Amino acid sequence: MSAVGEAQRVLVVEDDRDTAETLRTWLVMCGYQVVVVHTSQQGIEAARQLEPHIVLCDIGLPDSDGYVVGSVLRQGGCNAGARLIAVTGHGEPRHRQRALAAGFDQHLVKPVDPKVLLLELQTRH
Numbered sequence: 001m002s003a004v005g006e007a008q009r010v011l012v013v014e015d016d017r018d019t020a021e022t023l024r025t026w027l028v029m030c031g032y033q034v035v036v037v038h039t040s041q042q043g044i045e046a047a048r049q050l051e052p053h054i055v056l057c058d059i060g061l062p063d064s065d066g067y068v069v070g071s072v073l074r075q076g077g078c079n080a081g082a083r084l085i086a087v088t089g090h091g092e093p094r095h096r097q098r099a100l101a102a103g104f105d106q107h108l109v110k111p112v113d114p115k116v117l118l119l120e121l122q123t124r125h
Helices: 017-029 040-049 066-075 095-099 114-122
Strands: 009-013 033-037 052-056 083-088 106-107
Touching: 009 017, 009 040, 009 083, 017 040, 017 114, 033 040, 040 052, 052 066, 066 083, 066 095, 083 095, 083 114, 106 114
Parallel strands: 009 033, 009 052, 052 083, 083 106
Antiparallel strands: none
């Protein structure tokens, strides 16, 4: 939990630059500190350095998939307490099951309703 007045750190892992920028702008307006990266490897490295409170991760990434990001972050000690949310176009039940098995706390299908996303960001696990 962050200290009073301290903005929560959010890492956005999203290869579509327009989607990433839209998320970044909206999250900053909501008071979050945001870092955006565009590949799974950048996401893993940024998470290790930033130790975010929340990670929003696309599943379809160019170098690997978001399932790998979720698994690596859950296995690594420094991100064990982060809330991991898959934000993806992959909406089949099997995709949700695979995301949860990889360590994600939630699986949201694009386009995500901003109200739903805000509720998820405020949820503690």
